[in-house]
Amino acid sequence: MGLFILSRRERPDPLQPAWLAAHRRHGFREPLRLTAGDWRLDLFGALNGLGPQLVQRDNGDFAACTGVFFYRGARGTAGLESLLDDFDGERFPWSGSRGHFAVIVCKAGRMFLATDALGGYKVYHDGGRTLLSSSFTALRANLAQATPDAQGAWEYAWNGATYGTRTFIREIRQLRRGSLLTLGPQAEISAEYRLPAADAPQHASIDEAAEDYAARLRALFRVYAAGGGRFRTALSGGYDSRLMLALLLDAGLDPQVYVYGRAGDDDVRVAKAIAAGEGLALEHVDKSQTAPPPSAGHTERAWVRFDGWKNDGLFDSGVDAEDRLLRVPGDVSVLNGSAGEVFRNFFYLPDRRYRARDVVWSFYSRHDPQPMTGAFDAEAYDAAMSADLLAAIGTTAPDDQALTRADIEALYPLHRARYWTARDVGLNQRFGPLLFPYLEPAVFSGTEREPIAWKDYGRLEAKIIERVHPALARYPSAYGFVPADGPDLRYRLKMQLTFLRPTWLRRYSYRLQQRGPLPPRPVWLGDAALSAAGLDPALPHMRALFVPERLRDAEVFNRVCTMELALAGQPLPG
Structure with missing residues (x-):
């Protein structure tokens, strides 16, 4: 903390x-x-x-x-x-x-x-x-x-x-x-620290694997419980939060449970069904109904509480900085389900070998050349990202050499989770105690070596939920099926459309989505809000790298404004 x-x-x-x-x-x-x-x-x-x-x-x-x-x-x-x-x-x-x-x-x-x-x-x-x-x-x-x-x-x-x-x-x-x-x-x-791959057991079946990971998670939650205090967790329509709830209940704890979203959202609908069926009190938080009007003071508060930058950018209505503080009063520890994808096929890639460059094209090429200046070199950018991927798993292989599938799967916890997901670790722990069970090497070690067929459609994670708390595996999910029953044909066909897209084609998906007229931006990204925070709306520090007027994606524009603020200094006090 x-x-x-x-x-x-x-x-x-x-x-x-x-x-x-x-x-x-x-x-x-x-x-x-x-x-x-x-x-x-x-x-x-x-x-x-x-x-x-x-x-x-x-x-x-x-x-x-x-x-x-x-x-x-x-x-x-x-x-x-x-x-x-x-x-x-x-x-x-x-x-x-x-x-x-x-x-x-x-x-x-x-x-x-x-x-x-x-x-x-x-x-x-x-x-x-x-x-x-x-x-x-x-x-x-x-x-x-x-x-x-x-x-x-x-x-x-x-x-x-x-x-x-x-x-x-x-x-x-x-x-x-x-x-x-x-x-x-x-x-x-x-x-x-280097993750010891040799410690990862080979499981003979998906049921054996589920039993092992359930045992590891139970051991971790016994440590949490022995530390004392109360626990709080979000609940949604997916698997990660449901598994955390299962583990809390299995450890004999009585967690506080909440759900984010609008009343008609699938996450809210599923969470309410689970809470009603299991006799749990559920707090429903609709941030769209609680957002205060933006002001210059919100920017400085966000800059302090979120340490200058966060994944989706610093500029918002101000509700996030307040909500996170409300989650952790006194001796309450909040659990965060980030990185539960260690049990799933996060990159949505078919079961074969790939180069580091293929992973970059598949997942890290969400860039659009239109709002970039001539300083941007796509080949150099991809090469640098590939080098980061290889360094994360400790290999000196050239980026055009095919990696084992275990190496590809290890990139999720050792690269994506270590940097993107984990930015939220330090930020959340500025507010109070937060726990990230799926980011523990003692939990995820070996998941990279499990057969992809076990990870597809969340099959392995559904089995783990069933081992820990069978009743929770019987409620419907936001995916349209019951985890214990597995995916239906409709869901399988939908996912195949993603699995079968070649990596070279995925490279262009984002930029194709960014065509069309510039959409309106939220009020907190308008010139008045930026000026009130002490920024020049022309974003002079960022102009060597971006043409801000061409940025269609409000979240990307938010990050560019966030970097402008970091380079200019701290915001004006509100």
Whole structure:
């Protein structure tokens, strides 16, 4: 939970006055500062009022964390106590840890920083690693100038995240994966977590696989339950939230359940049917009915609470920043079903080998040349994305070499989830404790090696739900069929239309959808709203890379405006 800033003591104080004042205005309390050796640490509690997680000893040793940390089955400060006993400065005990976090340890006068095994909890740093933080805007506030990273800017604009070590600002980098850093004269990466493929069992049948993954998830939820507190989860018409509800009930917990959407949406209809059948109280949240009118103050609040950028862009009505805070009062932990696609055929590719370039064409080519400037080189963009994919799975194969299907499947948790999905990890945990069970390597390890036929149509995940809570597998889904019965012919035929599209054709799908007249933009993306936030509506910083007037996709335009704000500085206070 909260955020941290680590800085070399020779640097100027990283708590820039304007940055700190804005964070105070919008919910962050005063930080706790500790120093050891050449480094200082600033720890902020969460927006819901929970303070920093820290244990200190009389000899000067301490351990602190942001995010959510479990060690040896103990949560928060209890886990930190055990870690401080065990940590030897050479290795981080990833196998005994759960959650998504940054842990800072000081032992015998030496400081260390470790992130979770996946690297889902993002840590940003400057080029010399003299400033490291879970806050992107803290890095930006300490830059004398900021310049766009062209590849990172295109990745964020078209795909909602940046990948590898890039951000969309050249002077700000991110750690690639789970890492242990020794904080001496410099911050040196002394170890990185690698997913041990050899640990993945070979299952003889889909039922055997379902039994294994159900057991892993049950073990994780026993850890959650032992940590105490109350739990809350969203429920929708899909599989991921239903499996989380099944696991909470199986663990003997009484979760608070809510659903997002309009009254007639399939998600709402299915969630209400499940809640009624299982005797659960269900909160229905229709954001379209609760949205406040936009104002300049909303932009600064979003900038603070969402750390300068989020997947769909920073500019909105303001309801998201309020709703996320309402989800996590007091000791409530919220579960997030992101990355449940580890149990499914996420890329919708038939069961054969593909090059990294084919995956880029199939999934990461959501770009349109019309609103791009001459600086954009599609071949160079695809090559950089391919290189990121290969680095994510630790292979040096050329991007024109066919990968195994296990490698392709591993790209979902180790690339898509690690960067796009995980941006929400650190953001949500600024508000309070949030848990992401499907992003745990102990859960998803081995899913890349399961037969694609088991993953198609959600068959494997439906079997897992059935193992954990048979009754929940008998309710209809938003897909038009009951999970326990499997997909009907209509759904199979519909999905085949996607499976059979060749990757070279998928490359052009998005740009074909972007033809036609420019649609009207939401009021919060209008010139008046941008000006009120302190932006020049002409977006001068972004003009070297985009022609904003030609952007039809409001979400892409939102991201371009978000980058303009990050490059210009922080928004005007409202």
